[in-house]
Amino acid sequence: MREFDYYRAGSVRDAAKKLAAAGNPMLLAGGMTLLPALKMRLNEPSALIDLAGIDELKGVRLGRKAARVGATTTHAEVSGNVELRAAIPALSQAAESIGDPQVRNRGTLGGSLANNDPAADYPAVALGLGATVITNKRKIAADEFFKGMFETALRSGELVTEVLFPLPQRAGYAKFPNPATRYALAGVCVAQFKSGARVAVTGAGTSVHRLKDFEEALNEDFSPGALEGLSVSAASMNDDMHASAEYRAHLVGVMARRAVRMALG
Amino acid sequence: MSGNRGIGAAAPRSEDRRFITGRGRYVDDINLRSQRYAWFVRSPHPHAEVRGVDAEQALRMPGVAAVLTGADLQADGIGPLPVAWGITSMDGSPAVEPEFPALATDRVRYVGNPVAVVIADTRAAARDAAEKVNVHYQELDSVSNAAAAMEEGAPQLHDAAEGNLCFNWEWLPSAMAPEARANTDRAFREAAHVVSLELVNNRLVPNAMEPRASLADFNPGTGQLTLYATSQNPHVNRLLLCTATLKMPEHKVRVVAPDVGGGFGSKIYHYAEELVVCWASRRLGVPVKWTAERSESFLGDAQGRDHLTRVELALDADARFTGLRVDTIANLGGWLSAFGPAIPTVFYAPLLAGVYKTPNIYVTVKGVFTNTTPTDAYRGAGRPEACYAIERIVDEAAAQLRMDPAEIRRRNFIPPDEFPYQSPVGQLYDSGDFEGCLNLAMELNGYAGFDQRRRQSEARGKLRGRGMSFYIEACGAAPSQAAGQLGARAGLYEVATVRVHPTGAVQVMTGAHSHGQSHETTFAQIVADRLGVDFGNVEVVHGDTGEVPFGMGTYGSRSLAVGGSALVKAIDKVIEKGRKIAAHLLEAAADDIEFSEGQFRVAGTGREVAFGDVALAAYVPHNYPLQELEPGLEETSFFDPENFTFPSGCYICEVEVDPGTGVVELCDFVAADDFGNLINPMVVEGQVHGGLAQGIGQALMEHCRYTPEGQLLTGSYMDYCMPRADDLPSFKVATRSTPTPFNPLGVKGCGEAGAIGAPPAVINALLDALRPLGVTHIDMPATPNAVWQAIQAAQAVE
Incomplete structure (x- = not known):
């Protein structure tokens, strides 16, 4: 770890001001990705702006049509929220499948989305549920937010404050974990809304993405059987020592059907 | 009382x-006044000439006390890292033992090879300065796979090792080898059945919970050096420091290994880092500490296994084993670690009789240099490789002859009334009741109910398989005279x-x-x-x-x-x-x-x-x-014991495979061990659990992988898959003891058993599950990806 300045921000406005300063300041939420990167010297920020002291970024508020989850709400808080679990079980299931207890008690929703790791769980759930990412400056639909591997629509000086999840009629998240890291080798979120079905995949490709043909099949018939025979092309899949592209493509189908089964309870 | x-x-x-x-008080918990910190500059290249080390910029960094290189080491007369066990090739020539300097002098031969060390006021300052040390490398072609390194035209690591061959070894010793070879060949010519397998024994990273650390404290006033080190054998380290490397009189050197968090073999050796901090402390007159980061453990701790083996078994018409031929290529890494040449030879071949009365056995082993981290003893050290070869080929024979795996073993066991038993590969087995252990394991497993469990699994869409293994190992190293005859340079x-x-x-x-x-x-x-x-x-x-x-x-x-x-x-x-x-x-x-x-x-x-x-x-x-x-x-x-001790045991594993994902779930794992007398059965059970976890890790998860050129691909837990508690079933552990007559306690040793017996039990169970789909072979680790690919390949053939 190299030397850097440390600020504990008192408010979103304070954090944003510090974030706009010269150099390469970075936000610290749970630090579950950032701190290992600093230790390995893969990241060299001029300053860390700690969001832990900002109460307005924390907590879950459940409305009639949507759930709002604060950016620094931990995975353990999300998965442990009984009302939220009743309203969107897929979100709770995803949260409790992340990492291990230590990670779930430090890592945050906003941190995970802003990092947009191509194998992280939350991006699939946010995209699959059609969430809206709320920042200190604007609202960004999930479809616009995830731009590519570790890339988002966030601009400099912008920070995630809250995420709005519309309540689906039903939804499920099924994940095949990488045996080493337990990130997703293939994770699929399936959700059904009045407006139609959404299917989002993480872990398998370069970034979280939707599967339109899976969605169309589910619009016809929201059942695992409707997805039989559908497949994704191995050409678009990651290929590494943990899983071949063919295996990942196959797993996407298996996880999608599993997610539908979970959605149907 | x-x-x-x-x-x-x-x-x-x-x-x-x-x-x-x-x-607890571990090395890194100890801090001394005026202590400085060492950070090592390591080679990023698998193979390169070191043309020069420019430390000028680093020396100007704040807090830097010194930057030391291989040239300084040579100038101070520091000796190379010693090889503790000599091996002789079948032509009578000694194994090639290139001088292994603690800091590279002319060439680096693996990624992580130490090149220079920075000593500074803080660890961060040392690390900052290390980034400013400018090493001029001339990159060379490189190779990580042992078979590839033997091919013509492969990059050559050491001038003295033609074809990268460190040794070409046979067992038995040379006087008896021609006869063993002829008898074995005859057994194969006259056999009713012959089965053969090509096996990979996957390379592993030891992963002790506590990374290695060394703190050297040289007192210029008294000339006394104290080294605090994560060592499994502090006296041996002192001996090597005093006689081979640092060259100080023994009464002036004290080595302390305080609480140490796991070793598994990886903390036996006299490593470059501990030598360098001792030398630096003596040069600078202040204490110098080095604590490995986990990434350095992946690069710098001696690694385990990495064998390519062809094994053949000859059987008569009654399925009795008449001959065993084993030919192994062992990957030794870029240099020899202290026991590197001994592990795949004298700790391996003498165990290849297993628990069976096979009369004729002939073994050849080629030790090969590659551009990888040196290999050495890792929990089991040679015996897991031997057990895996035997127990895979025995199961393969059972499958081909459509015999119950228990029956084929039973038919070939050394019976209890033949102990002490002289094996054809030079071991005098002390005691054992293999049939008794087998029966105990079968009882714990509920052997007779398997077909019903298999049907229940099938009803859930899962493939169920059961596999067994029977290991025997040599512990209690060692009768010094026997070890000396085998090439040990120390009494044990x-x-x-x-x-x-x-x-x-x-x-x-x-x-x-x-x-x-x-x-x-x-x-x-x-x-x-x-x-x-x-x-x-x-x-x-x-x-x-x-x-x-x-x-x-x-x-x-x-x-x-x-x-x-x-x-x-x-x-x-x-x-x-x-x-x-x-x-x-x-x-x-x-x-x-x-x-x-x-x-x-x-x-x-x-x-x-x-x-x-x-x-x-x-x-x-x-x-x-x-x-x-x-x-x-x-x-x-x-x-000094008269003989080794020979623990043995029968392991039975049941797995369920999800053919849709390739996931292998361990449903049942039984271990029936003979450790001789037990001093504390709870401690023994804990040792068995730990060994089983590592053995199962090898079978299903762990694999240290390099690119063909020698860049480490699995350099962190993001890529190297360690078993976790929830990957493992609740083990059923029992013992059936036949005390050894070779020591006064009648004890045999239990620390490595699980890591030795578990891998073939798991793979045999997995193959039992997959054979109905046409899968007849899979290498370790059998990850979900590998299992799924094997199923796809078999179905494509059908």
Whole structure:
């Protein structure tokens, strides 16, 4: 770890001001990705702006049509929220499948989305549920937010404050974990809304993405059987020592059907 | 007197209080005044010439005390890292042992090879400066796979090792080898059945919980050097420092291995880093500390396994084994680690008879240099590789002959009445009841109910398989003369001192080192049992050359069999002297004095004196036979065993495979082991659990992988898959003991068993599950990806 300045921000406005300063300041939420990167010297920020002291970024508020989850709400808080679990079980299931207890008690929703790791769980759930990412400056639909591997629509000086999840009629998240890291080798979120079905995949490709043909099949018939025979092309899949592209493509189908089964309870 | 803390009791571990309350004292917990920190500059290239090291910029960085290189090392006359075991090729030539400098002088041969060291006020300053050390590398072609390294035109690592061959070795020794080879060949010509397999024994990273660390403290005023190091054998490290590398007189060097968090073999060796901090401390006159980061452990700790093996088994018409041929290519890495050449040869081939009466066995092993981290002993060290080859080929024979895997083994076991049994590959097996162990394991598994469980799994869409393995291993290293004949450059006895204090409290100084093995508990149980003193009145001291006589340390499941035996012999001497003192106190003849439960008594009378009173008399000799006996009560024994010990055991594993994802779930795992007598069954069970976890890790998860050129792909836990508690089933563990006659405790050793027996049991079970789909072979680790690919490949053929 190299030397850097440390600020504990008192408010979103304070954090944003510090974030706009010269150099390469970075936000610290749970630090579950950032701190290992600093230790390995893969990241060299001029300053860390700690969001832990900002109460307005924390907590879950459940409305009639949507759930709002604060950016620094931990995975353990999300998965442990009984009302939220009743309203969107897929979100709770995803949260409790992340990492291990230590990670779930430090890592945050906003941190995970802003990092947009191509194998992280939350991006699939946010995209699959059609969430809206709320920042200190604007609202960004999930479809616009995830731009590519570790890339988002966030601009400099912008920070995630809250995420709005519309309540689906039903939804499920099924994940095949990488045996080493337990990130997703293939994770699929399936959700059904009045407006139609959404299917989002993480872990398998370069970034979280939707599967339109899976969605169309589910619009016809929201059942695992409707997805039989559908497949994704191995050409678009990651290929590494943990899983071949063919295996990942196959797993996407298996996880999608599993997610539908979970959605149907 | 010893209550529930004697031999055979599941006494709670005395170590645990300090470990679970954070009061352990590890090397990195020790900090000395004026201490500096070392950071190593390591090669990013698998193979390169080092044209020069420019430290100018680094030396100008804040807090930097020195930057030292291989040239400085040479100038100071520091010797190369020693090889502790010599191997002779089948043509009579010695193995190629290139000089391995602690800091590269002319060439680097693996990624992570230390090139220079920066010494600075803080670890961060040292690391910052290390980035400014400019090493001029001329990259060379490189190769990581041992078979590829043997091909014509492959990059050459060492001039003296043509074709990268370190040795081409055969077993038995040269005088007997031609006959063994001819007999084995004849067995194959005359066989009713021959089965063969090509096997990969995957390379593993040891992954001790505590990374290696060294703190060297040279006192320029006294010329005394103290090294605190994460070592399994501090005396051996001192010996090598004094004689081979740093070259100081032994009375000026003290090596302390305090609490050490796991070793698994990886902390046996005299590593570059500990030598360099000693040398730097001597040069600078201040203490110097180095603590590995986990990434450095992946690059710098000696790695395990990495064999390519062809194994063939000849059988007669009754499925009796008549011949075994094994040809192995062992990957040794870029240089030889201390025991690197011994592990795939003398720790491997002599175990290839397994538990069977195969009369003819011939083994060849080629040791090959590659651009990878050096390999050496890792939990099991040669025996897991032997067990895997035998137990895979035996199961393959059973499958091809459509026999029950238990039946084919039963038919070939060495029967209990043939011990001691001389194996055709040079081991004299001490004792065993293989059929008894097999029956015990089958009973625990519920062998007869398998078909029903298989149908239940099928109903859930899962493929169920069951596999077994039967291992035997050589522990208790080692009879020194036998080890010497096999090329060891050290004697492998062990030492213990029993110091009885005036009040009867007992200190044991043992040359064994506990880094997870619970010696402080089990050795104290032996003392409590034999001397009848309270368990709480016994302290076990280890890991400090300043306090303990010259011992050999802990590895190869030797501590109890060799160190425990030395302890028993020292205790016997204490009792013998005590008997003479008691005879004087009781005014009787020494021959009439009996000792039991802490009391010396005159046989056949009620007259007795307690052990503590005898101890007091020894130190306050007012009423004492001073003409015949010296005061004091402290005895030392060195124990050099007659033979190795041979633990054995039967493991049965059941798996369920999800054919849709390739996921292998362990449903049942049974271990029936013969460890001889047990001192503490709870500690033994813990050792078995740990070994099984590592064995299962090898079978299903762990794999140290390099690019073909030698860049490490699995350099962190993001890519190297360690087993976690929830990957493992609840183990069913039992023992069936046949005590060894070769040591006074009748104990054999249990530390490595699980890691040896588990991999073939798991893979045999997996193949049993997959054979209906046409899958007949899979290599370790059988990850979900690998299993799914194997199923796809088999179905494509069908």
